[in-house]
Amino acid sequence: MARPAVGRRLVALAATGCVLALAACSAPRAAAPNPTGAADRVHGVVTVLAAASLTEVFGGLAARFEKLHPDVTITESFGGSSALAAQVVQGAPADLLATADQATMKTVTDAGLADGAPIVFATNTLTLVVPPSNPARVTTIADLAKPGVKVALCDPTVPCGSAALRLLAAEKLTVTPVTLEMDVKAVLTKVELDEVDAGLVYLTDAQAAGDKVKRLAVPGAADVVNRYPVAVLAGSTNKTAARAFERFILSTTGLGALTAAGFGAP
Amino acid sequence: MSAPAQGLHARFVAARGSFRVEPRFDVAAGRPLALVGPNGAGKTTVLHALAGHLAVESGSIGLHGRELASLPPEARRVGVVFQDFLLFPHLTVADNVAYGIRMRGARRAPARAAALPWLERFDLGGLAARFPHELSGGQAQRVALARALAAEPEALLLDEPMAALDVEVRDEVRAELAGYLRDFAGPTVIVTHSAADVAALAADVVVLERGAVTQHGSWAALRAAPATPYVARLVRQGEE
Amino acid sequence: MRRSAGARRRGPAVAVWVIAAVALGLLVLPLLGILLSAPWPQLPALLVAPETVQALGLSVLTGVISTALCLVLGIPLAVVLARSVSWPVVPRRLLRAAVTIPLVLPPVVGGLALLLLLGRNGVLGRYLALLGVTVPFTTGAVVIAQTFVAMPFLVFAVEGALRGADRRVELAAASLGASPWQVFRTVTVPLVAPGIAAGAVLCFARALGEFGATITFAGSYPGVTRTLPIASYLASQTDLDQSIALALVLLVVSVAVLLGLRDRWLPGVRG
Numbered sequence: 001m002a003r004p005a006v007g008r009r010l011v012a013l014a015a016t017g018c019v020l021a022l023a024a025c026s027a028p029r030a031a032a033p034n035p036t037g038a039a040d041r042v043h044g045v046v047t048v049l050a051a052a053s054l055t056e057v058f059g060g061l062a063a064r065f066e067k068l069h070p071d072v073t074i075t076e077s078f079g080g081s082s083a084l085a086a087q088v089v090q091g092a093p094a095d096l097l098a099t100a101d102q103a104t105m106k107t108v109t110d111a112g113l114a115d116g117a118p119i120v121f122a123t124n125t126l127t128l129v130v131p132p133s134n135p136a137r138v139t140t141i142a143d144l145a146k147p148g149v150k151v152a153l154c155d156p157t158v159p160c161g162s163a164a165l166r167l168l169a170a171e172k173l174t175v176t177p178v179t180l181e182m183d184v185k186a187v188l189t190k191v192e193l194d195e196v197d198a199g200l201v202y203l204t205d206a207q208a209a210g211d212k213v214k215r216l217a218v219p220g221a222a223d224v225v226n227r228y229p230v231a232v233l234a235g236s237t238n239k240t241a242a243r244a245f246e247r248f249i250l251s252t253t254g255l256g257a258l259t260a261a262g263f264g265a266p
Numbered sequence: 267m268s269a270p271a272q273g274l275h276a277r278f279v280a281a282r283g284s285f286r287v288e289p290r291f292d293v294a295a296g297r298p299l300a301l302v303g304p305n306g307a308g309k310t311t312v313l314h315a316l317a318g319h320l321a322v323e324s325g326s327i328g329l330h331g332r333e334l335a336s337l338p339p340e341a342r343r344v345g346v347v348f349q350d351f352l353l354f355p356h357l358t359v360a361d362n363v364a365y366g367i368r369m370r371g372a373r374r375a376p377a378r379a380a381a382l383p384w385l386e387r388f389d390l391g392g393l394a395a396r397f398p399h400e401l402s403g404g405q406a407q408r409v410a411l412a413r414a415l416a417a418e419p420e421a422l423l424l425d426e427p428m429a430a431l432d433v434e435v436r437d438e439v440r441a442e443l444a445g446y447l448r449d450f451a452g453p454t455v456i457v458t459h460s461a462a463d464v465a466a467l468a469a470d471v472v473v474l475e476r477g478a479v480t481q482h483g484s485w486a487a488l489r490a491a492p493a494t495p496y497v498a499r500l501v502r503q504g505e506e
Numbered sequence: 507m508r509r510s511a512g513a514r515r516r517g518p519a520v521a522v523w524v525i526a527a528v529a530l531g532l533l534v535l536p537l538l539g540i541l542l543s544a545p546w547p548q549l550p551a552l553l554v555a556p557e558t559v560q561a562l563g564l565s566v567l568t569g570v571i572s573t574a575l576c577l578v579l580g581i582p583l584a585v586v587l588a589r590s591v592s593w594p595v596v597p598r599r600l601l602r603a604a605v606t607i608p609l610v611l612p613p614v615v616g617g618l619a620l621l622l623l624l625g626r627n628g629v630l631g632r633y634l635a636l637l638g639v640t641v642p643f644t645t646g647a648v649v650i651a652q653t654f655v656a657m658p659f660l661v662f663a664v665e666g667a668l669r670g671a672d673r674r675v676e677l678a679a680a681s682l683g684a685s686p687w688q689v690f691r692t693v694t695v696p697l698v699a700p701g702i703a704a705g706a707v708l709c710f711a712r713a714l715g716e717f718g719a720t721i722t723f724a725g726s727y728p729g730v731t732r733t734l735p736i737a738s739y740l741a742s743q744t745d746l747d748q749s750i751a752l753a754l755v756l757l758v759v760s761v762a763v764l765l766g767l768r769d770r771w772l773p774g775v776r777g
Contacts, residue, residue: 086742157744318680319677354675
């Protein structure tokens with residue numbers, strides 16, 4: 001009869017199709033990265049959460065890494081370290097975390113969410129910035145305590161804020177800021193817009209801002225050092241690529257870029 | 267013969283869409299005038315012009331010797347009973363009736379006291395604390411009338427007084443209204459398209475068709491000699 | 507009526523119920539999440555903490571002032587907007603678009619715009635600075651930011667009430683001897699009062715919850731500019747319990763305002 005013949009042909013077609021599909025599906029698995037982790041086999045997406053002060057450097061490093069490994073896409077999210085750490089603790093899906101101080105990273109390691117020990121890759125110190133026109137004629141950090149001088153600081157719960165507190169305490173100064181911002185870039189913006197007379201930001205931020213702000217030296221700042229740790233996260237779904245990027249950050253290329261941006265050696 | 271100073275005298279031109287409305291009539295106290303005409307003739311335009319809600323292009327509106335045409339509505343002392351009554355929904359019956367008294371300077375409590383006799387006269391004593399949405403059509407009409415008269419206007423305008431009422435109650439309410447109008451001391455104009463209204467409420471009739479007066483006179487005169495097909499239809503309606 | 511028509515009608519109704527239930531879930535379940543995660547034993551201590559009290563006091567104070575400001579400025583604007591139906595198309599649409607701006611602008615962008623306008627180097631702010639007046643980083647700046655984002659809620663609610671009211675009663679009032687001002691005071695305003703109240707409720711709620719514009723324009727300093735939402739967000743990074751406590755306070759205040767009002771003042775409910 002005609003119908004069974006057609007039916008059999010359809011089954012044969014379907015079977016062939018399935019076999020081909022299975023072959024196609026299994027092919028990439030056969031080409032999975034080999035256990036030695038050779039760099040040219042890295043692929044997929046790497047989600048990086050990094051402190052706001054790392055915006056420019058990590059942005060550049062990510063672009064260079066992607067050029068070296070065309071199969072990798074790095075997505076980065078910058079913000080206050082505390083906010084990022086809190087997100088990780090709350091279960092945000094990320095592969096790599098870099099914070100602006102070790103205390104913040106500790107909240108993540110204490111929760112058992114870091115894969116292995118975090119590695120310090122850079123240090124940062126604070127500097128005093130004022131708007132280019134320096135409306136309040138600020139010359140030293142002591143001027144911040146003068147009445148009428150509008151100062152912007154990071155909130156103490158954020159790494160740059162706790163560093164600022166340590167610095168001001170070391171200089172024996174009582175400063176009443178007009179605002180306690182959530183991350184260092186917000187402080188920088190307020191200074192750039194000439195809405196405040198001075199702010200304490202990282203050296204790297206002042207450098208990145210170029211001539212949008214005027215930088216003033218703070219002698220005691222070298223003693224208040226923020227150590228920046230980076231860690232691959234336990235919940236990462238692409239640990240291979242994450243570790244590769246981490247190695248890139250720690251390589252001479254990475255450290256060179258960090259130094260050029262004003263970070264100190266780890 | 268020159269128009270007497272007493273009474274309401276309308277001789278003006280007002281615009282209404284594509285044509286002009288040019289009424290010419292006099293109303294004496296005690297002889298209510300019915301303003302009739304087909305839909306779109308301009309009756310409402312005349313009413314709004316008399317009340318002051320519409321500006322006239324030219325002419326005059328005289329009331330007891332005063333020229334009204336240039337006055338705003340609040341200065342004219344012309345009371346209006348609107349087709350939908352337009353009672354103040356946020357005020358009680360008592361406060362509605364007292365409104366005109368308040369607007370002439372009385373405080374709230376004295377105004378309410380002065381409104382009491384009006385509530386009595388219109389048999390609204392028991393409804394003083396009610397709100398408009400709780401009233402029947404007939405009751406609302408009485409409130410609207412009481413409110414207009416409590417402000418002691420010099421003339422009274424009624425716009426299609428029966429239109430908002432159920433057909434069953436119209437005859438009864440119309441008879442009541444006729445009684446109230448007889449007690450009012452000033453000129454009265456009733457805009458209507460109902461022959462029954464004309465017969466029960468008015469002494470004289472002015473017919474308006476496409477903005478122009480086509481007949482005026484007593485209802486009996488119209489019935490005897492209708493000047494236009496519309497008037498003939500109206501008269502026939504009255505005889506049904 | 508055919509029986510089949512009735513039977514067919516039941517089908518869509520069930521689907522509507524189901525979707526409505528999902529929508530309701532989306533709105534209510536997150537609140538349930540807060541209530542369930544709240545640190546109930548520690549709550550009393552957290553609630554009397556200075557950060558909480560300061561933020562609450564500041565939020566309520568600025569919220570009330572902003573609402574009052576929205577009423578004073580917004581009602582006349584609503585009157586103009588309601589009357590604009592008789593305007594030509596372009597000016598009418600532009601006016602409506604202008605009132606809608608704060609609704610479509612991301613709050614942070616709004617805050618930035620306010621900063622560029624009223625900051626000490628701002629377009630207007632520089633002249634204010636000459637007079638010794640600085641706006642950013644003050645509680646006044648919080649009020650301005652809140653008023654900016656909340657005003658459209660009030661304007662549209664009042665405009666809706668004005669459009670819905672039968673304005674012909676104003677003619678009746680005039681014929682009873684009321685001057686235009688008396689008409690406005692004794693008839694127009696009472697008629698739209700429920701709409702005004704509903705708008706004020708929405709306005710207050712929006713002002714209470716404002717975050718982005720406030721932090722960008724006014725900054726964040728405890729007692730001066732750190733409102734409840736800002737304090738809650740900041741706390742969420744280091745002290746989740748404190749953050750939830752602050753969020754709960756915000757929730758309770760909002761619900762209290764809604765429950766304390768008469769039904770017909772609630773947005774969307776007509777008297």
